[in-house]
Amino acid sequence: MTDNTPSPVIRIRDLTKVYHLGAGNDVHALRGVSLDIFPGEMVAIMGPSGSGKSTLMNMIGCLDSPSGGEYYLDGLLVSDLVDDELAAVRNSKIGFIFQKYNLLARATAVENVELPLRYSDDPTNMTERAKAMLELVGLGDRFDHKPNELSGGQQQRVATARALINHPAIILADEPTGNLDSVSGQEVLGLLLKLNRENGTTIVIVTHDQGVASQAQRTIRLFDGNIVDGEQH
Amino acid sequence: MSFLRVLKESIASIFSNRMRSFLTILGIVIGVGAVIGILSIGAGASDSILGQIESIGTNTIYVMNGGQDEVTNPKSLTLTDVEALSNRSRAPHILRVTPVMMGQSSFSSGDASLQTTVFGSYSEYAEVTGVELDEGEYISASDVDTRDAVVVIGPDLAEELFGRRSGVVGSVVRINNFPYRVIGVTKAKGGNQFNNPDLQAYMPITTMQLRVVRQTVPNSVQFIIVQAQDAQSIQLAIDEAQQVLRETHRLTPRQPNDFTLTNQEDILDIANSITSILTILLAGIAGISLLVGGIGIMNIMLVTVTERTNEIGLRKALGARKSDIMFQFLTESALLSLIGGIFGIALGWVFALIVGTIARNTGTPLTPVVQIEAVLLATLFSTLVGVFFGWYPAQQAANLEPVDALRYE
Known part of the structure; x- marks a missing residue:
């Protein structure tokens, strides 16, 4: 347990995940992970492949359900929720940034940023809100560009605007710079740092790049399904 | 997501794969066209046959040899x-x-x-x-x-x-x-x-x-x-x-008739039921091509779901519920089918016109009648075909786990 002054936005207790691959062949991806992430933090999650890093990210992103333990996101116990409830949580509380941007190829920048709004409770003024977000990430002049008309760094900034559109409790970035050259990568990372510092956005970055992790305030290291180190920078 | 949005996305998706969509729709066009064409020709043939029967004389009764039941030694x-x-x-x-x-x-x-x-x-x-x-x-x-x-x-x-x-x-x-x-x-x-x-x-x-x-x-x-x-x-x-x-014929009261009396009305009824049976039979055969068209839709929708696995994962990650995904893919398949149905009606109409023209030029008394009921039925039926054959692929899409779908290469 860490200190209890502000309540954590992510509160995970003894989270386990077991994959049943066949008779007697269970893979323990997470072996009782506990961690707290507080509002306004920027945290990096690191670990070699097979460490449970992706599994933990899927849990935090409500993309998968744990086998055991508890996970509170923004005060809500999400480890017990069913499919449609999880979809609503993902929509309103989590902003995803993926390594490969995952933009819809047929859609313009504005339409891509709008996408989470279309599944939200408040699908009004979508275009205006999407444009405002694109301006925030510095793409005010690229509204009607399709992904193939944008550079990698610009595409990742569109994805960042999309992640921000529903004002989520956390931004969950999975290797956000993994597909970018160092200049574009640093540009995207700079944007995330700026959002964290200036807007107080809580950001969780999953990465294996030490250079990226070192720019976060804290790094959580996973090994064989356990947290081995929770260092403060 | 609003229906209009889904519709817009479906249209965009159909247009983004023009050739494939065209070929898929073609199956339905041919199916619906065949059904409409045959129903129209059937209706025309029925009119023509009934007209001919009416023309063989009014108030007439036909006396045929042999009874309705089996009669021994009919005179x-x-x-x-x-x-x-x-x-x-x-x-x-x-x-x-x-x-x-x-x-x-x-x-x-x-x-x-x-x-x-x-x-x-x-x-x-x-x-x-x-x-x-x-x-x-x-x-x-x-x-x-x-x-x-x-x-x-x-x-x-x-x-x-x-x-x-x-x-x-x-x-x-x-x-x-x-x-x-x-x-x-x-x-x-x-x-x-x-x-x-x-x-x-x-x-x-x-x-x-x-x-x-x-x-x-x-x-x-x-x-x-x-x-x-x-x-x-x-x-x-x-x-x-x-x-x-x-x-x-010197029949005793206990002997059945060894002849059959049929009036024109009965013959009309019989002819009527024969033409309807034939029409239904032929339309049924034509309906098989509609079924094949539906299978074509299912096939293409399964391919589409596989191709768009990543997109489905993304949409789910961004908050789409199962029903949203299901609805999106069902709309797409129903739309494919409906477009096919509309063009199929046009094709059937043209087919009926051509048959009518040939019949006129060869002196055959047959004027195909495109019935409004058949058109409405075809529209409804083709949409249902889309929904029916789109259901399984849509369900496949809706049931994808977001984690797996996102990671799918």
Whole structure:
């Protein structure tokens, strides 16, 4: 347990995940992970492949359900929720940034940023809100560009605007710079740092790049399904 | 997500794969087109057949050999039966009676020769069945009495034999190599390859019995046509005819009829049900192509779901519920199918028009009728095909786990 002054936005207790691959062949991806992430933090999650890093990210992103333990996101116990409830949580509380941007190829920048709004409770003024977000990430002049008309760094900034559109409790970035050259990568990372510092956005970055992790305030290291180190920078 | 949005996305998706969408839609176009075309032609054929049956005479009752149930040793219908039915005091509601025999005979004149249908009957046949003459006269009662070698021919037959459609009265035609004098030419009625009254000939039944048809029972006829006084007395005429025939056939009260009485209305009903059965049968066969089209949609939707696995994962990550994904893919398949249905209706319509034109140009009395019910049914049905065959792929899409879908390469 860490200190209890502000309540954590992510509160995970003894989270386990077991994959049943066949008779007697269970893979323990997470072996009782506990961690707290507080509002306004920027945290990096690191670990070699097979460490449970992706599994933990899927849990935090409500993309998968744990086998055991508890996970509170923004005060809500999400480890017990069913499919449609999880979809609503993902929509309103989590902003995803993926390594490969995952933009819809047929859609313009504005339409891509709008996408989470279309599944939200408040699908009004979508275009205006999407444009405002694109301006925030510095793409005010690229509204009607399709992904193939944008550079990698610009595409990742569109994805960042999309992640921000529903004002989520956390931004969950999975290797956000993994597909970018160092200049574009640093540009995207700079944007995330700026959002964290200036807007107080809580950001969780999953990465294996030490250079990226070192720019976060804290790094959580996973090994064989356990947290081995929770260092403060 | 609003329906309009989903619709917009579906249209965009269909257009982004033009060739594939076109080929998928084509399956439905052909299926719906075939169904609409066949239903239209069926409706036209039905109208035409019913019209022809109505034209064979009004208030008529057909007397056929043999009972409705199995009868041992049914007596043949003979000219004696005809005489009895013609007796006013025994059957007051019967206006006219004529026996009929039909046969295929070879007609020749000079170098021309052909096989065609010849009818043997009394002079009443013309009035009973509505045969009208363009020139000359129909067979008279005295022709029947004296077994004259005379014949009335249709205009098409005149054309075949003499190279002209009129001015042939008095000419001689050989039927089965025996000479007959042409005494009349019937008015053109129009017909088709299978049933052309303009290519038929008529002669006294007595002459036919003597020269054309070899008989086992003397004076036997194939069937008898009875004409009632008017529409109201048809049932009375049937009852009287039955009574008279039971007497002439010497049936005891316990024996069933060894003949069958059918009135024109019954024949209309039978023809009606035959044409509907045929139409349903053919439409059903055409419907199979619609089924194949539906399978095509399912196939393409499964490919689409696989191709867009990543997108589905993304949408789920961004908050799409199962029902959102399901609805999106169902809309897409229903839309594919509906577009196919609309073009299919157009194709069926064109098909019906072409068949109608060909029929007109060949003198076949068939005018296809595109019924509004068929159009509505096709629209509804094609959309349902899309939903039905899109259901499984849509479910596959909706049930994808977001984690797996996002990671899918």
